[in-house]
Amino acid sequence: MVRSRDLDSPYQAAIERSLTTIESEKMAKAHYACPECGQSILVIGQNRKDADRRADRYEKTGRVCADCERKQRQTDYRAAAAANREAGLAPIQSGSDAQILWAEWLRHHALKDLVAAVAIVAGETDYPEEIHDAETQRLAQNANRLVRALGPDAEASRALLAIAKKQLSASWWIDMRGGDIGDLASSLKQHVREALRPVPPPEVETATILQPPQPTVLIADLSWRNGVLVAKLEEKNEGFIQAMRILGYSWSAPLWQRTPFAGEPADLLAESAHHLLASGFAVRLHDPAARAKALSGAFEREGLRWITGGTTTHAGRLVVTWPRHDDFYDAARSLPGSRYRDKRVSVPAARFEEVLDFAETHGFRVHKSALILIDKIRAQLAAGGVIDVPLGNAEPVIVNLPEKPPALTPVVTDIDPDLVD
Ligand SMILES: [Zn+2]
DSSP: OOOOSOTTOHHHHHHHHHHHHHHHHTOEEEEEEOTTTOOEEEEEESSHHHHHHHHHHHHHTTOOOHHHHHHHHHHHHHHHHHHHHHTTOOOOOBSOHHHHHHHHHHHHHHHHHHHHHHHHHTTSSOOOSSOOSHHHHHHHHHHHHHHHHHOSOHHHHHHHHHHHHTOOBHHHHHHTTTSOHHHHHHHTHHHHHHHHSOOOOOOOSOOEEEOOSSOOSOEEEEEEETTEEEEEESSOOHHHHHHHHHTTOEEETTEEEEOOSSOOHHHHHHHHHHHHHHTTOEEEEOOHHHHHHHHHOOOOOOOSOEEEEOOGGGTTEEEEEOOTTOOOHHHHHTSTTOEEETTEEEEEGGGHHHHHHHHHHHTOEEOHHHHHHHHHHHHHHHTTOOOOSOOTTOOOOOOOOTTSOOOOOOOOOOOOSOOOO
16 A cells, blocks of 8 residues: 555555555556656556556556646645736735635636626627637637626626735635626625616815814714725824724725725714714814714714625625724624634624624624525525525535645644624
């Protein structure tokens, strides 16, 4: 029995399995030398003739050994990452080193196909009416998938490309790997719609500045843009940064931004303004209703502790979100089946009873998206059906087939309490 030198090698694992089969089914072995490093490569056949024929074919086609193939793959991944840098793409930001490298490669190929498809949809490239070769056929198919997902709209296709270029999460690209351009377009469709939404005309109402009890020249601008709270102070100020973090905003140069979970714009603006005024900053607010509410303090508080229905890597799970100045990590992780991924703690939706108890105990609000998910699970339980969402905290199984990239170690990241997007 050949002992595997490298348990990570899918080839070695496959060989070991085959050797077991040889022993039980009298299969035959043959060898040939790796054209790259000369190492002897074992080939398994149904019988003597078959094994020899396979070894001969692999040798003629120059098939390399598992070690050399792994090296080639790593070289390919690094070349793809370098090409991405050259194309001006920002590096992938979240994920382990191995995941990031793999994701750079996946992104390189996906974007290359997307660029070609967008050019066809935008009429910048013609492809022949008669499809002559497999590559032309593939490009035409990609363009058709793009049209099916977004319509024959060059502007939407270009917006999709711009958005896809900004996806910097390794897990996002890894999750997309099995899909085609149509799947990629569908998963970003909502972002494309938002990007194409017309910008409302500027308000004619003049800005009014609210001053705290001690008037100041430090004036924060607060506004509402397409569902996002936006804040800005013209000079760098530690107190302002702290206030922004407490309010759950994140820095997205050149502005602070926060996508709220719920609430009316006037209330949300008033809540932020009220806090900034209390922290000693003046606030410029265009919305008169928000100004009135900020002054009177009679606004609906949104709150920053939320249970939401998960999407993407948290699909089918309830996501627990809290603001930077709270720490519910240990409490949330003690929920059954809890998992920490992409800077978020999530719990299988089937554990909604425990999650609702947790929410009540710690003053978390339950978002509409979570209620929808819980209703679905309840209905499934009542119908005695099988729950079709992943349970527990098992990592997805990555099958090690020889032509696929190697299994990856799970992401280990420090908890970043900046949990609000
Ligand atoms: Zn080799």
